[in-house]
Amino acid sequence: MLSIDLKMRRGAFALDVAFDAPTPGVVALFGASGSGKSTLIDLCAGLLRPAAGRIELDGEVLFDAGRIDIAPERRAIGYVFQDARLFPHRSVAGNLRYGERRARARAATASFAEIVELLGLGALLDRRPHQLSGGERQRVAIGRALLSRPRLLLLDEPLASIDRARRQEVLPYLERLRDRFRIPIVYVSHQFDEVMRLATHVVLIDGGHVAAQGGVTDVSRDPALRALLGADGAGAVVEGEVESVDGAGVASVRIGTGRIALPAERARAGWRVRVQVRASEVVLATEAPRGVAQTNLLEGKVVGRALDGPTSELIEVDVGGPLLVARVSAQRAAELGLDLGRRVWLVLSAAHVRGGFPGDAPS
Amino acid sequence: MLEGSAISRPVFTRRARLRDPRGLLVKVSAMPLLGSLEWEALRLSLEIALRSVLVSLPPATLAAWLLTRVRFPGRSLFDAVVHLPLVLPPVVVGYLLLLGFGVRGPIGAWLDRDFGIRLVFTREGAALATAVMSFPLMVRAIRLSLEHVDPGLEAAARTLGAGPLDRFATITLPLIAPGLLAGAVTAFAAGLGEFGAVITFASNIPGETRTLPLALYTALQQPGGDAAAARLAAISFALGLAGLLASESLARSVRARMGR
Numbered sequence: 001m002l003s004i005d006l007k008m009r010r011g012a013f014a015l016d017v018a019f020d021a022p023t024p025g026v027v028a029l030f031g032a033s034g035s036g037k038s039t040l041i042d043l044c045a046g047l048l049r050p051a052a053g054r055i056e057l058d059g060e061v062l063f064d065a066g067r068i069d070i071a072p073e074r075r076a077i078g079y080v081f082q083d084a085r086l087f088p089h090r091s092v093a094g095n096l097r098y099g100e101r102r103a104r105a106r107a108a109t110a111s112f113a114e115i116v117e118l119l120g121l122g123a124l125l126d127r128r129p130h131q132l133s134g135g136e137r138q139r140v141a142i143g144r145a146l147l148s149r150p151r152l153l154l155l156d157e158p159l160a161s162i163d164r165a166r167r168q169e170v171l172p173y174l175e176r177l178r179d180r181f182r183i184p185i186v187y188v189s190h191q192f193d194e195v196m197r198l199a200t201h202v203v204l205i206d207g208g209h210v211a212a213q214g215g216v217t218d219v220s221r222d223p224a225l226r227a228l229l230g231a232d233g234a235g236a237v238v239e240g241e242v243e244s245v246d247g248a249g250v251a252s253v254r255i256g257t258g259r260i261a262l263p264a265e266r267a268r269a270g271w272r273v274r275v276q277v278r279a280s281e282v283v284l285a286t287e288a289p290r291g292v293a294q295t296n297l298l299e300g301k302v303v304g305r306a307l308d309g310p311t312s313e314l315i316e317v318d319v320g321g322p323l324l325v326a327r328v329s330a331q332r333a334a335e336l337g338l339d340l341g342r343r344v345w346l347v348l349s350a351a352h353v354r355g356g357f358p359g360d361a362p363s
Numbered sequence: 364m365l366e367g368s369a370i371s372r373p374v375f376t377r378r379a380r381l382r383d384p385r386g387l388l389v390k391v392s393a394m395p396l397l398g399s400l401e402w403e404a405l406r407l408s409l410e411i412a413l414r415s416v417l418v419s420l421p422p423a424t425l426a427a428w429l430l431t432r433v434r435f436p437g438r439s440l441f442d443a444v445v446h447l448p449l450v451l452p453p454v455v456v457g458y459l460l461l462l463g464f465g466v467r468g469p470i471g472a473w474l475d476r477d478f479g480i481r482l483v484f485t486r487e488g489a490a491l492a493t494a495v496m497s498f499p500l501m502v503r504a505i506r507l508s509l510e511h512v513d514p515g516l517e518a519a520a521r522t523l524g525a526g527p528l529d530r531f532a533t534i535t536l537p538l539i540a541p542g543l544l545a546g547a548v549t550a551f552a553a554g555l556g557e558f559g560a561v562i563t564f565a566s567n568i569p570g571e572t573r574t575l576p577l578a579l580y581t582a583l584q585q586p587g588g589d590a591a592a593a594r595l596a597a598i599s600f601a602l603g604l605a606g607l608l609a610s611e612s613l614a615r616s617v618r619a620r621m622g623r
Contacts, residue, residue, distance in 0.1 A: 073524050073525055074524070077522060081519060145382040148523045148524055
């Protein structure tokens with residue numbers, strides 16, 4: 001368990017954050033720029049000092065205001081900075097060895113060779129940081145932090161400085177990292193698709209405070225997240241299992257009692273995946289629609305209703321376990337008589353379903 | 364007494380050198396262009412400038428580090444004091460050194476009594492005066508390169524387990540190496556020509572403190588010394604030019620090695 005309870009003031013900005021997250025796992029700190037996420041992990045690393053609070057990791061107290069304050073260099077917390085911060089006067093290998101050499105007293109997470117292999121750094125070892133692409137630089141920074149044998153790994157928007165198309169150079173490696181090692185990870189991001197793919201626990205930070213927290217599927221339906229993502233970007237995240245993948249690279253994923261089709265060439269049968277279904281892209285019907293593909297048709301019953309602004313409503317639907325959310329106009333909701341317990345059908349458009357495939361790393 | 368003899372020994376060797384400063388120089392005086400006078404002045408200038416650089420490099424690095432990385436009360440005053448030798452007449456610096464490091468000065472008396480070290484009228488004293496004069500040049504060069512080192516890199520080293528000295532030695536120092544080198548070369552080149560502070564504090568003693576500019580000055584004071592003065596001026600000119608060219612090419616190769 002990672003328990004964090006920290007307070008700090010910096011000019012007009014006040015940070016007051018408390019949460020408990022299960023370990024090992026990936027805790028995603030999600031929020032807008034300037035919400036205090038990076039400040040929070042600087043506090044965890046010890047690079048900033050909180051006014052009050054406590055940090056406890058798996059029973060060990062790293063910080064307790066006025067009593068315990070382990071110096072950053074002895075905290076054994078790996079930190080991957082947004083801008084990588086590789087040492088320009090050292091080769092990639094020299095950067096990787098820097099932390100390792102200073103961590104001999106602790107048990108190794110993995111050997112140098114394993115980490116080089118895991119992060120695909122073999123061909124880069126003799127290069128200098130300025131000869132690397134943004135994605136490569138971040139992978140080296142991750143390797144350097146891992147080799148310092150940390151008990152906690154902090155990642156501060158490691159993909160933010162990389163252009164969108166090249167994020168695939170890093171994201172799959174982060175999934176490998178999560179699945180291969182038992183190091184707890186705190187992952188800061190303001191991209192929800194990254195959070196959806198990686199997180200086991202989400203903490204929403206807004207204006208220096210925790211707005212919501214919990215598992216990805218729960219937080220995905222939280223009004224606070226909806227406020228952050230906007231009405232069009234928000235949608236329930238559900239977990240499903242890949243049943244089959246056809247020759248065209250389309251995976252059939254079981255969600256509760258139904259199935260949806262997702263383009264996913266590398267997916268294999270049996271994989272657990274997360275899927276985000278945007279509330280604004282779901283068509284809701286009170287009778288079984290005819291003439292639509294059966295794959296993207298889910299049957300369920302209404303379990304919740306909430307107002308979403310003056311003219312629309314959010315309808316929460318249980319599709320045999322997982323909960324999806326559809327947005328309908330308030331007028332139509334009244335016409336359809338969407339009372340709790342009502343049987344409904346949801347039609348999804350595959351183009352608007354976003355999948356996250358754990359372990360979807362290039363081999 | 365064992366203790367007494369151990370302490371007085373360096374003084375003796377220095378005095379012996381003082382009495383016969385030319386002993387070593389007979390061989391090189393065979394060079395056709397430069398007489399023993401020029402060689403002696405050149406050798407002394409090089410030695411004193413080198414010593415002054417070695418003496419001022421550590422405190423200059425510390426001062427530059429304090430001025431870039433630490434906020435402390437009286438920082439502006441400290442900054443001004445560091446830069447004083449740039450604006451004070453060198454004679455004033457020499458005079459202040461006499462007050463402090465003279466045999467009756469507080470530091471000079473202590474050094475003489477407890478260590479048997481005398482700085483006034485010695486090449487060590489000349490090196491000290493030169494070091495003080497070139498100190499601001501050194502601090503400025505080091506400070507400039509320190510300002511270009513991202514403190515984030517030091518923070519990164521910290522999270523990787525490096526303590527303060529470790530971080531300084533493995534991250535900060537290598538990254539400011541070009542600045543240290545530039546500062547050292549500039550201070551060395553400037554130190555070759557230091558006149559006012561040296562003549563005031565260490566006097567103009569042949570073979571001990573008569574460096575190139577002092578020898579040049581002495582030659583000009585003597586009838587028929589014009590030719591010697593011209594030769595000394597030419598040496599100074601060549602040295603200065605070589606120093607500047609060397610510093611530029613060193614800086615370039617360091618930059619290339621650092622990959623920037």
